[in-house]
Amino acid sequence: MNSVTAAQSARKIIRFLRRKKESLSPLLILTHDYPDPDALASAYALHYMAAQAFGIQSRIAYGGIIGRVENRSMVHILKLPVHKLRAGDIRKYENVALMDTQPGFENNSFPANRRPAMIIDQHPFVTKPDAALTIIDTECGATCVVLAQALLILKLEIPAPVATALAYGILTDTLNLYRSPRPDVIKTYLDILRFCDMRALAKIQNPARSRKFFTTLGKGIEQAMMKRGLMISKLGDVESPDLIAQVADFLLTYKGAHWAMCLGRFKGKLHVSLRMEKSQVTASEILRDIFFDRRDAGGHDVIAGGSFYIGSKAGANVWEEAEDQLIERILKRLRIPAKVEFYHPFRGKIV
Ligand SMILES: [Mn+2]
Structure with a gap:
């Protein structure tokens, strides 16, 4: 202590x-x-x-x-x-x-x-x-x-x-x-x-927000996928890495979401934000555990972030592979069974 x-x-x-x-x-x-x-x-x-x-x-x-x-x-x-x-x-x-x-x-x-x-x-x-x-x-x-x-x-x-x-x-x-x-x-x-x-x-x-903020948030919601209390959203290219953190903050407020992870691409780097509801485990430790190099991630108890270089000329498949690997690793780290399917909570018919 x-x-x-x-x-x-x-x-x-x-x-x-x-x-x-x-x-x-x-x-x-x-x-x-x-x-x-x-x-x-x-x-x-x-x-x-x-x-x-x-x-x-x-x-x-x-x-x-x-x-x-x-x-x-x-x-x-x-x-x-x-x-x-x-x-x-x-x-x-x-x-x-x-x-x-x-x-x-x-x-x-x-x-x-x-x-x-x-x-x-x-x-x-x-x-x-x-x-x-x-x-x-x-x-x-x-x-x-x-x-x-x-x-x-x-x-x-x-x-x-x-x-x-x-x-x-x-x-x-x-x-x-x-x-x-x-x-x-x-x-x-x-x-x-x-x-x-x-x-x-x-x-x-309470600042006035740009159109970009809303379109990114919209994409974050549209892309969101959920599995056992873990919400993940891939934002693709973003205008600023801060948007990734903001979308993660927002998604965590969804009823039943205990974890929110957002991934975004900015200037050749893959940026990741991880948010969690309670802090029995430390978010920064979890993010470090799933990163390829522990030094690329940091943060606090319920908030963590990190980024690593993929390459500004890297092809879509290279980005996707890195993103999928991180998703696979977080599922393992949080002990969420692979056989449980992701679902998109905000897609489909709105009743
Ligand atoms: Mn600080």
């Missing part, structure tokens, strides 16, 4: 920044690719704290794109100073802080042969990562809880955009605080909430 509190981790970060402030500036704060609200909020809070309390200049960068419409509206409404990672960035910056990810994870653009200055993450590691400061708190609910604690401990003024980003990061990563095992997670959220812009938060949570 992990008995660390967010405050203990936060104090470690503060001590580290205080001790290293001269040598850390300028700092590159790198999130995982296709950053989610937690990664964005963590990076933004570190960026703000480093400058305000320690005079450390930093730049926030992310690989991939910000795909999910809520996340784009978060960046837009809160005016988050985040930038797409440029080709020379990692070479240029001696100091890199990895947020909500770790070196060696497939989900970030950090080279495996470099040692980051800082790692602040909540995901269980496969091999213990090495950095000047490593904070991995697997029970903090969201990585940004630790950063929020640091701001509170420093008694820094917390501007509304920073607080709003943190609150949204905590809400999304903990499924509205449902998945927050420790009382200090809820306490941190409540402490931050009074600095929030609630109007901005509501706007971020």
